[in-house]
Amino acid sequence: MTNQKKDDKIREEYKARQNRQIVAIAVVMFLMLLAAVLYKRPDLLGAFSGRTLFGLQTISISAFLGFTAYNWRCPSCDKHLGSNVHRQRCGKCGTRLQ
Ligand SMILES: [Zn+2]
Known part of the structure; x- marks a missing residue:
């Protein structure tokens, strides 16, 4: 493989990883926002207690950190x-990288 081809491949791979990373950030931000809204408005979904929401946030953050790593x-x-x-x-x- 020539150096130019290798560089192109690295940039391509970086772009794919960057896109996945941006999607993951968007998803985790959406989940955080959703949990915050549900926490402030318990009337929207009575079944979600503060403890459940806290668990949901913990899982989201852990999954995000795992994915990022x-x-x-x-x-x-x-x-x-x-x-x-x-x-x-x-x-x-x-x-x-780009
Ligand atoms: Zn490096």
């Missing part, structure tokens, strides 16, 4: 990419 890695060196979702380069190996 698995997904949000440099396609080249496999190191974690940190909190910035729009990285230009990998902070560890310096590979151009």
